[in-house]
Amino acid sequence: MLPQPQTAVLLLLGIAASAAAQSLPTLVEALVSSGASKFAEFIQSDPETLQLYLSGQVGTVFAPSDVGYDLISVLGRDLSVTDRRAAAFQSSRATTSLETSSRSIPGSILETNYQSPLLGGQGQRVVIDTRPANLTSPTKRWMQPSFLRRQSNGTTPSLLKISSGLGKITNVIKGDIPYNGGLLHITDGYFTQPESLSSTAQSTGQTAFAGLLSRSNTTSTVESTQSVTVFLPSNEAISASNSSLPASQLVSDHVIAGNVAYLPDLKDGDILKTQRGESLAISIRAGRYYVNGGLITQANLILENGVAHVVNKVLTPTPAVPVTGAASFNSMSLGGLFGVACFMGMMVLA
Template sequence: MLLHPQAILLLLAGITSPAASQTPPSLINALVASGASQFASIIQSDSEVLSLYLSDRVTTVFAPIDSCVGDSPLQERDLSASQRRAAAFQSARGTTTLETASRSLPGSSLETNDEAPLLDGRGQRIVIDTRPLNATSPTKRWASSAILRRQVNGTAQSLLRISSGLGKTTNVIKGDIPYDGGIIHITDSYFTMPQSLSATSQATGQTAFAQQLSLSNTTSTLDTTHSVTVFLPSNAAFSSFPNSTAPQQLVSDHVVPGTVSYLPDLRDGSVLTTQRGETLAISVRAGRYYVNGGLITQANLVLENGVAHVVDRVSLCLNCATKTQVLKPTPAPPATAAASSVSMSSIGLLGVLVYYVGKMVLA
């Protein structure tokens, strides 16, 4: 039986329409449909930013939801240099889905399109943190979906928790939205732009370390040093530390130059070398991260020139006559009673043996 031409057209339309409907929308249309129309307007307001977002350098977009941006229209058609950097900071160079981002512990870092001169031309990074909220006391269930998805303000689920500048956290509340150039994740706020070591120390409450920077006259130097990892002793740690160490020496023992080690880069047994040549050993115990025995209590404070981690210890030096090691290694556990008993028994038997051998020789 021959089909009528109109029937053939309808059949072809039925075959092709599902494929056509699966074509991802453009970036702007996808943002508007997902509740990020204000961010879409910001992107469109500046030709430089729009060109970036339409290029292959952007494959993952972190778009703030309208409710956190506000409804006031843009008064200018061109963004300032700092606004362009902030817009570029919201985009990543690799495609990252919720599944791939949540797969590893303690998380991963993503390179954004905010080019950072103090990172030697590399893009500034954001850090996905897949640890539980109480990172100083994790449980065996920390990688479960129930842990990775928590309530934010009692309304929206946090699908990913992301650290940016000043230790601020942004939550992905809607993810894996396809567009014709990649993936969109809707967030509950903008990422916070990274700042200097001194500004970050002050803003995150580590004022004692900031004071040491000032006393050592190293504030400006360390703020502009390329690619550093810094371990910031907390104020509580300083308050219990009989500080007789020169400020410059103390600061240099907490700064690791030439490397940027976010928490996902720190491995159990790895070793870092400080500015003064001291050795810092990393250990991971029950999901907690230690640096020469000092517990990292707040990780991934993204800096303009690297990253900082807060530690709970400023220990006495191991050998004050020659050099100071500020972060002290964890002491070995004491011998057990059973081990002590065996040791004493061995000594007793040896003494008896020596006694009888002596008598035989004298005889």
């Protein structure tokens, strides 16, 4: 019996897809031909790392070019745990093209294959930043795919800007290279592995907030908390505030526990709850992001246990509204009142 027309079409499409997949290069072949041969050697130098890249869990690879980073120091020996994390951090399970990554402002979030115990065992994130250089007046022109943009100075354009640990930016310089397991993007260096809040604050120059953590003896508490968002007041902001509040309260006023809010997650009108149960309101004006009136001047500093954003003022959260006796009575449910009435009725009948 001849196959039905629809079945024949599906069969032909399946054969074509299979042939196309077989014609694509392997990941190692694509890396070598794209100028990332040292990264190819890196992932092949350790069986555990190579197994990850061949497991089907990798849809997108971000590989440092041979020019961008020299891996010669790790070749020819077994990889350490740190080396394996670095390799896992360079890959994402999702298949992400340049065009899909460039469609939205302020960007998008990618979950990598680097598992973080302080994020509930989920993959550590990197954040693609699609905001224009001039944040005061983003235009529709910026909404076009990033790979169509060009730098005026004639240098190699950054096709995507990606934020990782310590606030470091890695640039995609060649992208959308297909291989038989997904897509490959060539970068100008490694993603920087996330570190603790205190290390990140020191590394990014926010030494005054690092001092608050130390003086309040809250460093280990905040850094061991699962899934946090921290708003880091700049040194200038802390110096100008002359706040008389205890250091421990100043810290807790800037920490959101149980919620990792990368910049693309923040929406105009969002309310975030601090560790003390008070409120911080997000507002977006002319493409700029504010928290209770404080401008986010540096976003997406990826932490071991979440994310931090630098703000230009010491934040004063909105206090939680206390529940009064009258409010408690007024909030009693109708079901509760009905239950009381029934109970009283049964007592009368008895």
